[in-house]
Amino acid sequence: MLQTDVVVIGAGPAGSVAAAGLRNQGFDVLMLEKTQFPRFVIGESLLPRTNEILSKAGMLEDAEAAGFIVKHGAVFLQGEDRVQFNFRETSAAGWGHSWQVPREDFDTVLAKSAAGKGADVRFQHDVTDVAFDDDGVTVSFTDLDSGEQHQVRAKFVIDGSGYGRVLARLLDLDETSDLKYRMALFNHVTGDKRPAGDDEGYIWIVTLEQGGWIWVIPFSNGKTSVGVVADPAVFEAEQGSDAEILRKLLLQEPSLKTRLADMQFVWDKPRRLEGYSKGIRQLYGDRYILTGNASEFLDPVFSSGVTVAVxxxxxxxxxxxxxxxxxxxDFEKDYAEYVMSGVDAFRAYVKSWYAGDLQKIFLTNTRAESIKKKICSVLAGYAWDETNPFAMYADQSLKSMAEMVSNGVSE
Ligand SMILES: Cc1cc2nc3c(=O)[nH]c(=O)nc-3n(C[C@H](O)[C@H](O)[C@H](O)COP(=O)(O)OP(=O)(O)OC[C@H]3O[C@@H](n4cnc5c(N)ncnc54)[C@H](O)[C@@H]3O)c2cc1C
Structure with a gap:
């Protein structure tokens, strides 16, 4: 039987970063990935904290060499209103930019980077079972090319299987998310008339009149990712094919009418994803740990997914x-509590956004520069910053701000 120190399930950003880190520490790693890379996955807008982790892992140079478009921040638009968050204007002393990435390229770069550090990376290898005992763990997998079943003996398993949720399924760890069931309809387009200069790489997040929001994420390959996130009822209320519905919802917004006037869809049919918010009962157990989307996933609105993953x-x-x-x-304190402190900060932002409070804070309170910087820090992925009350006490901080805004206090 194969032997290794750690089996990593899945070669997304979580898996590759975990594998690279363990190799840096000198451990043997077998990373099993179900698909053949490059493969598409959603999650294309990154936050500066991701770059910082890649730097710690020794993977930054590989990612930099791929030539992804630089993302300096986020622009929130609602009707005629707009507010811009620049990642160089944050309260945290961190990175001032990140990238917008086609994930088939980004994830391939990271998986290669982990392999370059000596991780044994195997594509088309589907993990099907795990069996724990006092001395270690036996992981079963299928080689999808040959159809053969194999087993590997390891001391520990790290689950980075993302939407595959391998250990959550096998060990019955799933929990219903406390966030509402929502749907995303999206496509890649050409013909996006982008802003010039540094503004080109910003993500645009546009509030949808019917409720929900739109993302616009430009890539360096000339394509732009566009998507609508809303309650499924918003899409059901529209007539026509998914392509017609997506086009209509995008072009109804005043801020996108000109920018996307000449867009051409890259895929004939837009893609749909729904019910993607997931909860989890526990993040670790005897000889296993869950990372990234294999654990809890909130919502795409603040592009926190890859940051939480890494x-x-x-x-x-x-x-x-x-x-x-x-x-x-102490896995509870050193891992679960730490990870959840950042996830809970993002959760507070997501809830405040869907309650409509955050938009009010953004659009009416932009004169309070020191507060804007603290909020911008979290939007840049610094959600684990113990010195930032808008991260550590995000829920209370945002609620008090929303109350102040409602009472007409703007600074
Ligand atoms: C609509 C939408 C938009 C989003 N937009 C953003 C965004 O702009 N920015 C952002 O940061 N995040 C975004 N996200 C979230 C993002 O998709 C995820 O958070 C991110 O991909 C998580 O990375 P990961 O490494 O945990 O998992 P993944 O990237 O999903 O990688 C997991 C890997 O595990 C493999 N795998 C699965 N099952 C098995 C198995 N049985 N055996 C072996 N391998 C397996 C999969 O093939 C996959 O390659 C978005 C999510 C949604 C739903």
């Missing part, structure tokens, strides 16, 4: 490394 993966490889060296590890 942040949790980075933390996971640290604690697993300590465990494998025989050091004391």
């Amino acid at each position: 942040e949790s993966a980075w933390r996971a490889q640290e604690v697993v490394g300590r465990y494998l060296r025989g050091e004391a590890v």
Whole structure:
């Protein structure tokens, strides 16, 4: 039987960062990925904190060499109103930019980078079972090319299987999300008339009149990702094919009428995803840890998915490394509580957004520069910053701000 120190399930950003970190510590890693890369996955707009983790992992240069478009921030638009958050204007001393990435390219770069550090990366390898015992874990998988079943013996498993949710399914860890069921309809387009200069790479987040919102994410390959996120009823209320509905919802917004007037869809049929918010009962157990989307996933609105994936993966490889060296590890405190503190900060922003409070704060309170910087820090992915009350006490901070705005206090 194959032997290794750690099996990593899935070669998305979480898996690759965990694998690279463990290799940096000198452990043997087998990373099993179900698909053949490059493969499409949604989640194309990154936050500066991601770059920082890639730098720690020694993967930044590989990602930089791929030539992704630089994202300096986010623009929120509602009717005729707009507010721009520039990642260089934050309260955290962190990165001032990130990238917009076609994920088939980005994830391939990261998987290669992990392999370059000595991780044994195997594509078309579908993990089907795990069996834990006192001495380790046996992971079963199918080689999808040959159809053969295999097993590997390891000391620990890190789950980075994203939407596959391998351990959550096998160990019955799923929990209903506390966020509402929503749907996304999206496509890649050409013909996007982008703003010039540094503004080109900003993500646009446009409030949809019917409720919900639109993303516009430009890539360096000339294509732009566009999508609508809303309650399924918003889409059902429209007539026509998915392509017609997507076109109509995009072009009804005043801020997109000109920008997207000449757009051509790249895929004949837009893609749909729904019910993607997931909860989880626990983030770790005896000899396993869940990272990224294999654990909890909130909502795409603040592009936090990949950041949470790499942040949790980075933390996971640290604690697993300590465990494998025989050091004391408090998985609850050192892993679960840490990861959840950032996830809960993002949760507060997501809830405030769908309650309509955050838009009010953004659009009516932009004169309070010090507060804007603190909020911008979280939007840049610095959701684990203990010095920022808008991260550590996000829920209370946003609620008080919303109340002040409602009472007409703007600074
Ligand atoms: C509509 C929408 C828009 C989004 N937009 C953004 C955004 O702009 N920015 C952002 O940061 N995030 C965004 N996200 C979230 C983002 O998609 C995820 O958070 C991110 O991809 C998580 O990375 P990961 O490494 O955990 O998992 P993934 O990227 O999903 O990678 C998991 C890998 O595991 C593999 N796998 C699955 N099952 C198995 C198995 N049985 N055996 C072996 N391998 C397996 C999969 O093939 C996959 O390659 C969005 C999500 C949605 C729903």
